[in-house]
Amino acid sequence: MKSGIIKTYIMISCVLAGSLFSACNKFLDTKPEDFVTPENYFNTEADLDRALNGVYNRLIDNWGRMYSRGLFSYLNISDEFFYKNVSVNNLRVLDFDAGQLDVGKLWEVAYQGIDRANLLLENVNKPRMDETKRNAIKGQALFLRAYFYFVLVDNFGGVPLKLSSTTSPTAPNLPRSSVAQVYAAIVEDMKAAEPLVSDISAYTNNERVTTTVVQAMLARVYLTMAGEPLKDVSKYTDALSYADKVINSGKHSLNPSYSNIFINHSKDINEPQECLWEIGMYGNQQGTAQLAGGVGIENGVECPDDNIGYSGGAVHPTARLFNLFEAADQRRDWAIAPYRYINAGGTITKTAFTPAQIYERTAGKWRREYETQVPKNRLYNSTNFPVIRYADVLLMKAEAENALNGPVAAAYEAVNQVRRRGYGKPVHAADPAADLPAGLGAVDFLSHLQDERARELCFEGMRKHDLIRWGLYVSKMQSLATEVSSSAPAAWKYAGSAAKNTTVRNVLFPIPNTEITINRLITQNPGW
Structure with a gap:
């Protein structure tokens, strides 16, 4: 959007130690004055802001692998959509291998973001500046590093956990950390970021990471940890706690009009009440x-x-x-x-x-x-693309409440607010035309909630993530293949191609061949 903070960015470059040129002619020993290095950069608040913009920039990626396109489309194939006129030999129908370019680029761009965040964190204390502003920059960098790892672990499983910047091309390779270790690092960074980042009221847009963004994303992370593959059900308590923090903050609410959320995006209008965090x-x-x-x-x-x-x-x-x-x-x-x-x-x-x-x-x-x-x-x-909306927070609260306490009134109310808005009703007034049927058991309530997330969040890159953490991805895709084969018009039978190609291996992407080739310590995901 035009009001976004990501207007310019820089690539922070690193150089090897001076000994690299120790045998060269004397004119090469002259210290360059126009080359960006950690030694001659990170000296002012403006330097830190530009470096932070460079971290945010990796969430866009001009080649379309992150939130400019891939993470809500061809990298998130599920049972909610298919691609027109694509039936064979394509990532869009899950017919690919570990050499697939877009999968490799997703890995590469995420690690670029992590490396930029690492470099910024290593130098964030250099300038003389206001400590509140320094903390806000540090908090955002910590959160973004964690979020890039969340994208990686969600798509690839355990990955190398790199928490320092790259200073040499001969740095030793790292093996894969376990999924649990990666999530522990994500939680640690996000919890450290929570008291450092600014409140949403400090900004005129929702393109920066703020307190409620961190809290909402921690709710999502904990809810994911409670499901597949970790199945740590103790994390439902944490998910509920952080969803409640967002709700009780009073900073956010549902837009009365569902369509206006997306019209505002197209019109370049920031609306931080519903959309906690957008990629600018x-x-x-x-x-x-x-x-x-x-x-x-x-x-x-x-x-x-x-x-x-x-x-x-x-x-x-x-x-x-x-x-x-x-x-x-x-x-x-x-x-x-x-x-x-x-x-x-x-x-x-x-x-x-x-x-x-x-x-x-x-x-x-x-x-x-x-x-x-x-x-x-x-x-x-x-x-702009909305990474997390208030409706999602309400639905996460309902899911965590149900897992912990069954379908209590608070769980019903959270879901029903979302449903009432969807039916064009006032969100805080009970309405039998929109509300879920009373008296549901925990299993049936979860089933209704799963459908509600599909209705509310479709095409926002959440369906595949949800199905995987619920342990339903493979079965839902395989049953979709049967549905399409039996009921789709003849000209549209190919709509089930991705579903027919889905097997257990598709719960994760393959580790890219480019990484396997250069890092002998890393192992491939099963089935690839």
């Missing part, structure tokens, strides 16, 4: 700013017109997702586009789908027609 995109990759994203392009309303906002409409919902919604649930026809734009004899026409055209529909949360930045680029825009 900027520009459209035209000109000097290279920090644009692709939210609403690959996963947008099909449209051939550049002025409205081009999208090939690649991401299509499964019938399973569509049928999870009741007709009165207003989220369905926003999350899943009820129309597309077609070129009819040179005229661009908005054409509604018929009730039978479920497979033809596309993702619809972010609609390029609302974008205000012109000219519009076919491949890039400034639409």
Whole structure:
């Protein structure tokens, strides 16, 4: 967004010790004055801010492997969507191997972010500056290092735990740490960050990591630890505690309109009440700013017109997702586009789908027609991506409450607030048309909650993560393959291709071949 803090960034470069050039001619011994090194950098508050921006920058990644595209689309294949006209030999249908470029780049970009955070943390105490501001920078760097590790452990399992910056190309390789060890480091960093970062009120946007962001993400981390593969059920208590911290802070609330959340993203409007943390995109990759994203392009309303906002409409919902919604649930026809734009004899026409055209529909949360930045680029825009929303916090609270205490009133109320908003009702008033049925047992309540997370958070990169931690990913994908084969129209049978290719190995990505080749201490994930 135009109001974002990630406008410029630098690559902090490291050099080897002076002995590297000890045998060279004397003119090479002259100390360079225009080369960025830890010795001649990190001397001012502005230096620290620029270095921090460089850490945030890795969450965008101009090649689309992080939140500009990959982490909510082709790197998160689940039972909620499929790709149009892709059926074989592609990551998008889970037909790939350990040499797949995008998987390797995800690993690489995450470690770039970790290394930048490590370097900043090693130098954060150098400048003379206000200690509150220094703490805020340190806290954000700690959190971001932990978050990059969360992305890695979630996708690859145990990974090398590197907590110092790279100073030499001959530094020894590291073996994989266990999943438990990686999560312990994540929790340690995030808990250390919590008292250091600033309150959301210190900023005019939600693109910085703040107190409630750390708390919400700790709730997500602990809820994940309570599920597969660790199954440490004691962490439900921590998940509930941190979700309650966010709720009780009074800093956040549900936007009364579900659609306006995503319209605001497209219009470059920050709305920190619902969206705790957004990845800030900027520009459209035209000109000097290279920090644009692709939210609403690959996963947008099909449209051939550049002025409205081009999208090939690649991401299509499964019938399973569509049928999870009741007709009165207003989220369905926003999350899943009820129309597309077609070129009819040179005229661009908005054409509604018929009730039978479920497979033809596309993702619809972010609609390029609302974008205000012109000219519009076919491949890039400034639409922010929400990493965590208040609705997610409420649903996490409900899940943790149910796991600890059963479907008590607090668990019901948390889910029902989300449902009432989805049905266009006041969120704090009981409404039988929207609320869950009373008297559910813990198992049935969890089942309803799992469906509710699919409805509320579809296309936001959460479904695969949720299914894996619930231990349901493989079974849900395999049952989807059967559903598509038996009920999809003939022209859309390929919609089950990814599901048919799913086996136990797909719970994790392979360790990239590039890493296996250079690091003899690392082992490959099972099945790859």
